[in-house]
Amino acid sequence: MTTTMLDLKKQYAAFKTENPKVRIRDAAQQLGVSEAELVATGVGETAVQLAGDFRELLKDMPTLGYVMALTRNDSVVHERKGEYKDVSFNGHVGLVLGEDIDLRLFLANWKFGFAVHENDRRSLQFFAPDGEAVHKIYLTDKSNETAYHALVGKYRAEQQDGVLDIEPKLEADAPTPDADIDVAAFQQAWLDLKDTHEFFGMLRKHKVARLQAMRLAPEGYALPITMEAVKKVFAEVSKIGLPIMIFVGNRGCIQIHTGEVRKLVPMGPWFNVLDPQFNLHLREDHVASAWVVKKPTTDGVVTSLELFDASGNQIALIFGKRKPGIPEKTEWREVVASTLPATV
Template sequence: METTINALKERYQEYKLANPKKRIREIAADLAVSEAELLATGLGETVTLLKKDFENLLKQINSLGYVMALTRNEYCVSERKGVYEKVSFSPHAGLVLGEDIDLRMFMQYWHFGFAVNENDRYSLQFFDQSGVAIHKIYLTDKSDKAAYDELAAAYKDEENNGISTTVSNRTVPAELPDEAIEKEAFGEAWKAIQDSHEFFGLLRKYKLTRTQALRLSPEGYAKEIDVEKAKNIFEQCSAQQIPVMIFVGNHGCIQIHSGNITKLVTMGPWYNVLDPEFNLHLREDAIAAAWHVVKPSTDGDVNSIELFDKDGEMILQMFGKRKPGIPELTEWRALVNESV
């Protein structure tokens, strides 16, 4: 095992020297290993393995003060600065409900944690059993470094100096034939939704993938749109300063930005929001489909723009900023309906 780790460490260091601008996720893909395995080559030097007691650790993240939360999937990265507040856990999910950092965490997928020093850039990084990143927390120049050191020391895994990842068994669910779906019953159930959170339950009940559900939606509740129209909505939200909610997630964590988006910049295939507190990096060429979706609620209809990759996996969702009990922003609703 030690020989294998040393061999990977050597390959990793050589690759970084030859490709100084590549990020660790890209290097892992190029070397056909996981990102967590590459991090583990630094154990005992720049990396500390953490005990798998992540719920208690996360309850103490508030002590770090102002940090940057990062959650991503294959084609989108959300980075939000702020303080971890109102951290709680139930058997179903963990929640962070601060004004700035807003997360839904599915802890059954959190398998490895590390404290990482990348050239004096300090972070806590969490991965699934396959070594794929779920969530990362970076210190900023306003963070409490002493509190970080205390947390890293308190949660250091003293018994284990290595990790073993397993190949992911997660696959894109196969769709049933459209004719096998109870389309009428599903449509009536959609129209009876009282909270948009019920939608996931409908997919499970009627055995639908998300994109299939959109295709088979009741009339007037979902419409596929051109990706350029989705981009235009971003641009109009920026120009008119319409506050939004942008959901970016993976199987283990969903991160929600609530607020304005202002500085939009295209860099190669990446479409970016580059604001002081919020950065978004969206791989535009990976968007296979964009949809305008309407879900009923007790506060009135809720409109969203949803982006999907070629496998039907969600890349991003965008809503007008709202809280339960408050109707959707009229400016957002008008913009979406005028744009699509």
């Protein structure tokens, strides 16, 4: 272990002693390093560096059985229990299409991996080139621990020195000025959508940022609401047992919960869903804007809630449960409509 790594290890140990409840992501920020570097200080004790093709490792994930998948960004944590099933890749883009664990994977943004054993929990943790976490997988008391050890042995890196080639964090491109966008063409493209999956490509084609699109949308297709209104939607779908879809992502992974949300627990700045198979932890104070968004499809209009932070980054995306070929449920539209201001 290098002198720099030893110094960081000492700093982190002292920090944990003084701040035992601070999460590792926040500790990294306060210490001015990446989360991956803090995990790497445990190599040889609490962490094993992983190597090889993460695509192959992920294809082996079904052997672990029932686990907890965790994906987050700066504002929300999405935790879903279940099994990794139907894992496939097309180049560096992957899919996990189990009924419980449903993921979109972007392996071009994965660089570091570790097996971690800390606080009596075993996990696999993956990080972007700048050391920011993109996805974590935790064993549960129902997981196959023998398969976990076999997987760690199979993908264990030869070098276990904790040294990481961390790359600088990429700065997001500035949005195209509104004046440089053909708004009429953009709005027509929105109205001509046939599938919700076309939305991202439409934004790229017209060089429109996601939050900017909310402002420039055709009239009536993106309506601003408050965080209180978003919480009312959660309360109502919880009350009537209406299943929804909650997408949370970062540049390496999008994780999707499909199902009911039952136990809603506000706690300080956090709005939480605390159900047996699904937990969500959302920082309410990070939600700078929220929108009801309508997208035309061949199955009729599809309605979603989109949440953004102050920098214009998407925090979360929420739909009523539906599948292609099936129209959106009337109950979902009614719940969302009930939160809109009377003047809309």
